[in-house]
Amino acid sequence: MRYAILAPGLLALLSLTACGAEEPATPSASASASASGDAAEETFNPCDGLDIAPVEKALGAQLRVEKGTSAAPRCALLPVDSGGTAYELNYLPFNGTLAEAWKTMDVQSGDVSGPKVEGADDARLVKQQGVNSYAVTGFVQNGSLIQSFNSVDLEPYDGDAIDRAAVALLEQLSANAP
Numbered sequence: 001m002r003y004a005i006l007a008p009g010l011l012a013l014l015s016l017t018a019c020g021a022e023e024p025a026t027p028s029a030s031a032s033a034s035a036s037g038d039a040a041e042e043t044f045n046p047c048d049g050l051d052i053a054p055v056e057k058a059l060g061a062q063l064r065v066e067k068g069t070s071a072a073p074r075c076a077l078l079p080v081d082s083g084g085t086a087y088e089l090n091y092l093p094f095n096g097t098l099a100e101a102w103k104t105m106d107v108q109s110g111d112v113s114g115p116k117v118e119g120a121d122d123a124r125l126v127k128q129q130g131v132n133s134y135a136v137t138g139f140v141q142n143g144s145l146i147q148s149f150n151s152v153d154l155e156p157y158d159g160d161a162i163d164r165a166a167v168a169l170l171e172q173l174s175a176n177a178p
Contacts, residue, residue, distance in 0.1 A: 028133040035039050043073060044178060045067060045073055045092065046147050046173060046176070047065050047067045047075035047076075048067075049176050049177075050065070050131055050172055050173070051172050051175075051176070052172070054168040054171070055077065055165050056165075057166040057168070058161065058167070059084075059085060059161050059162065059164070060158070061080070061085065061161075062081070062082065063079060063080065063084075064078050066078055075089040081131065084153065085157070086151065086152060087151045087169065088135075088149060088151075089148070091146065091148070092145075092148075093144055093145060093146075094144055094145070097122060098122035098124065098141040101139075101146060102139075104122065110124070110127055111127040112126050113127075115167050115170065117167075118171060118174065119174045120140045120141060120142055121141045121169070122140075123138070123139060123170050123174075124139045125137070125163075125166055125170070129159065132155045133153065133154050133156045133157070134162055135145050135150070135151065136151045136154045136162055136163065137149070137150050137151075138151075138166050138170050138178060140174050142174055142177035143177070147173045147174075149166045149169060149173075151169075
């Protein structure tokens with residue numbers, strides 16, 4: 001299990017939502033929805049409007065965006081060439097801080113860092129090098145929205161490129177946050 005150590009914490013933090021969950025509420029969005037009486041708002045998807053070019057540049061590989069369907073939304077960045085780094089993205093509206101959410105996670109191993117991400121309230125990266133794989137989990141908070149991703153690549157992989165791409169993805173998620 002590549003994410004055996006992170007899984008309990010991730011599940012605790014993200015179990016209540018997925019890309020198809022309700023859109024993070026903003027005062028203007030809820031006010032306009034109430035005024036119009038439109039109960040069928042579009043759902044938030046971290047892939048909507050996401051600029052993956054900086055991630056591809058940092059990774060040195062092309063990615064394709066997989067958004068699923070309206071019935072089964074998803075946000076994944078998948079390698080164009082077989083065998084590359086894959087990313088699964090998610091989010092959680094959270095009325096607390098990332099630091100508070102972090103305390104509920106059981107992160108027992110891995111290299112944890114707190115990169116500075118422009119526009120974000122907080123961010124965390126957890127890097128884990130396995131026997132035959134390299135995994136990075138990232139979190140970025142903007143207001144009451146915490147977005148996250150899991151990425152993994154199997155040997156042969158370029159850990160430095162994956163690390164650069166992880167920071168670039170956090171930056172893009174923050175810039176694209178509603």
